[in-house]
Amino acid sequence: MIRTRISDLLARTDFGAEVCVKGWVRTKRGSKSVNFIALNDGSTIKNVQIVADVEKFDEETLKQITTGACLCVEGTLVESQGAGQSVEIQATAITVYGTCGADYPMQKKGQTFEYMRQHAHMRLRTNTFGAVMRIRHNMAMAIHRYFHEHGFYYFNTPIITASDCEGAGQMFQVTTKNLYDLKKDEEGKIDYSDDFFGKTTSLTVSGQLEGELGATALGAIYTFGPTFRAENSNTPRHLAEFWMIEPEVAFYDINDNMDLAEDFIKYCVRWALDNCADDLDFLNKMIDKTLLERLHFVVEHDFVRLTYTEGIEILEAAIKNGRKFEFPVYWGCDLASEHERYLVEEHFKRPVILTDYPKEIKAFYMKQNADGKTVRAMDVLFPQIGEIIGGSEREESYEKLTQRIEELHIPMKDMWWYLDTRRFGTCPHSGFGLGFERLILFVTGMQNIRDVIPFPRTPKSAEF
Ligand code: ATP
Ligand code: MN
Numbered sequence: 360m361i362r363t364r365i366s367d368l369l370a371r372t373d374f375g376a377e378v379c380v381k382g383w384v385r386t387k388r389g390s391k392s393v394n395f396i397a398l399n400d401g402s403t404i405k406n407v408q409i410v411a412d413v414e415k416f417d418e419e420t421l422k423q424i425t426t427g428a429c430l431c432v433e434g435t436l437v438e439s440q441g442a443g444q445s446v447e448i449q450a451t452a453i454t455v456y457g458t459c460g461a462d463y464p465m466q467k468k469g470q471t472f473e474y475m476r477q478h479a480h481m482r483l484r485t486n487t488f489g490a491v492m493r494i495r496h497n498m499a500m501a502i503h504r505y506f507h508e509h510g511f512y513y514f515n516t517p518i519i520t521a522s523d524c525e526g527a528g529q530m531f532q533v534t535t536k537n538l539y540d541l542k543k544d545e546e547g548k549i550d551y552s553d554d555f556f557g558k559t560t561s562l563t564v565s566g567q568l569e570g571e572l573g574a575t576a577l578g579a580i581y582t583f584g585p586t587f588r589a590e591n592s593n594t595p596r597h598l599a600e601f602w603m604i605e606p607e608v609a610f611y612d613i614n615d616n617m618d619l620a621e622d623f624i625k626y627c628v629r630w631a632l633d634n635c636a637d638d639l640d641f642l643n644k645m646i647d648k649t650l651l652e653r654l655h656f657v658v659e660h661d662f663v664r665l666t667y668t669e670g671i672e673i674l675e676a677a678i679k680n681g682r683k684f685e686f687p688v689y690w691g692c693d694l695a696s697e698h699e700r701y702l703v704e705e706h707f708k709r710p711v712i713l714t715d716y717p718k719e720i721k722a723f724y725m726k727q728n729a730d731g732k733t734v735r736a737m738d739v740l741f742p743q744i745g746e747i748i749g750g751s752e753r754e755e756s757y758e759k760l761t762q763r764i765e766e767l768h769i770p771m772k773d774m775w776w777y778l779d780t781r782r783f784g785t786c787p788h789s790g791f792g793l794g795f796e797r798l799i800l801f802v803t804g805m806q807n808i809r810d811v812i813p814f815p816r817t818p819k820s821a822e823f
Contacts, residue, residue: 360433366402368436371400377437378448380407383484384428384667385460389413390630396424398432404641405491408439408447420453426466427459427484431665465691472810480823487645490638491811494631497815498798499583501630502604511606513579514573516566521558522773528588530561531599537728562587565792566605568724568777571753574607574788575780581606583795591818595807596696596744598796600816607790613726613735615751616789617712618666620739620748624793625658631802647804653742654802662710662739667694670713670774674698693720694738696745703740723763725751736789744801750791757781 360379363371363813370379382400389395392413397406409432413421434450441447464478465485475482482488503513519533535555551559554586564581573580586603606619631639632654643650674688686695694713702711715728716736725734739748754760760781764771771778799811809815814823 362431364402365398365400365405365407367807368407368448369403369405369444371436374436374438374446377433377451379431379433379691380409380437381431382429383405383504383700384424384430385428386426387424394421394424396430396432398430399489400488404637405444405488407552408441409434409450409453410437410447411450411453413449416453423455423458424431424453424628425461427463428455429457430455463811472807476809476815483813486641488810490641491799491805493638494635494803495799495811497631497635498627498795498802501627502581502583502635502795504630505626506606509579511579511581511608512573512577514577514582515584516563516569516571516573516582518563518585519556519560520563521556521560522568522777528564529592530564531589533560533562533589564588565603567607567790567792570605570607570790571724571777571780571788574609574790575784575786578610579606579608593818594696595809596797596800597818598808598812598815601760601808601812602795604788604793604795607788609788611752611786611789613714613737613789616750616752617662617714618736620712620737620750620791620793621710623663624739624748624798627798628654628802629658642804650804653804657710657741660709662712663707664712664714665715666715667717667733667736668697670694670702670711670717673702675734677701677706690718691719696823697737699738699740699745700742703742703745710742713738713740718763721751723767723769724753724760726754727759727763739791741797741801741805744797747797747801748791748793751791752787755781755785755787757785 360377362379362381364800365382368378380398380400382398385395385397385399387396387408392412394408394413395583396411398409404462411421431454433452434448439445439447464481467610467803475485483492506513544550551557558654563586565586566584566660570582572579582605584602585600587600589599590597613618639651668690671688671690678684678688684697686697688698714735714737715733715820717732718727718734721734721736725736727734735752738752754763757778761771761778764774783806796811800808803811805811809817
């Protein structure tokens with residue numbers, strides 16, 4: 360018999376039909392005469408209830424049906440008598456594909472997220488992780504659809520890169536050299552000429568520089584790929600391996616860039632509300648009671664836009680009025696998450712886009728303002744998360760860009776290919792980077808970024 364996915368089955372009303380479902384047992388309860396089995400196959404947060412009359416099955420089979428076991432069930436679709444479900448299956452045949460012993464790590468309910476992280480290979484079978492992973496998939500679909508519908512091309516930038524000047528974070532080195540027998544020159548420097556690529560290479564921290572090459576040829580591109588940062592930040596918002604979405608658009612200025620960021624992120628959140636209702640309801644009930652309210656709020660309200668300088672003034676005023684922060688606030692400081700969240704959650708009570716940051720705390724490629732002090736950067740700040748997007752209008756002047764590169768002592772010779780965009784038909788352009796997992800954090804209401812990616816990579820942790 361053809362298997363029906365449980366998500367499809369629960370929508371059916373053709374009672375009396377013979378059906379087949381396959382999945383993993385969530386719970387079994389029952390009496391002497393009848394067993395009720397809650398079966399889940401990952402297609403939905405909802406289980407289907409299997410009703411098994413004890414007399415129809417041998418004792419051995421029924422004994423093997425424990426939490427976590429995998430079953431194939433054939434039976435008749437019937438209208439449910441119980442509350443909370445519309446249909447159930449009156450079983451006629453049950454095959455146990457895989458038994459599951461009492462040492463199954465997801466046996467008990469209500470385990471801590473820390474415990475589940477230690478058993479991340481099995482946590483995907485829980486309700487919470489099922490919901491998060493289905494939402495994660497849906498967000499990826501929303502992102503591709505948004506850009507496709509708006510004339511952007513999906514552009515793949517390299518994961519192994521020889522440019523270490525992006526400055527976005529510490530890099531992981533890529534080498535095939537024998538680390539036990541490193542050849543060094545007279546100065547004690549490692550000789551990479553005989554390494555795989557003939558030079559030092561690393562895992563990418565951002566696809567932006569290559570993305571700019573795409574945008575200044577195709578008009579509008581976006582990347583969506585893995586990104587690596589060897590920063591030793593053990594926070595609930597940083598991973599060593601995460602996924603980033605980076606649109607880059609020719610002829611966009613900073614205002615167009617902000618409009619894009621706002622429209623894009625609202626589209627994604629709306630997509631979740633429209634397509635992930637069951638999973639969001641579950642998370643709203645079990646993880647964060649204000650989740651749905653927050654998601655609706657974001658799609659329905661304009662983001663506040665202000666300059667970094669205005670943001671600092673607000674924070675300084677708050678401190679004057681007795682608000683305490685762990686880190687100091689002064690013009691020129693890099694805002695900490697606590698400052699960003701103050702602006703969003705306490706002062707404006709809505710998402711904020713901060714622009715025109717001091718050039719010292721931003722990357723070399725950002726367009727310089729006439730004041731000589733600030734650059735056309737923009738960070739999108741979200742409730743619970745802090746920075747979710749970082750972007751800018753790019754410096755299109757070859758002279759200004761090379762001058763900044765010199766000031767920062769970035770090795771110019773490695774940058775020749777990037778600088779060629781400014782030498783040959785340069786144009787105004789802008790772009791930004793959205794951390795995929797930060798978006799998933801926001802949409803799911805989860806508290807820790809390690810719990811919105813199947814297999815997290817963080818300092819001292821690369822299990823599974
Ligand atoms: P933060 O200050 O939070 O470390 P950043 O300024 O280093 O962020 P960018 O270099 O601008 O971030 O990267 C663009 C986006 O990528 C960020 O807005 C964020 O959403 C995401 N991001 C950056 N670093 C990480 C990380 N280690 N793990 C997960 N997402 C990240
Ligand atoms: Mn960072």
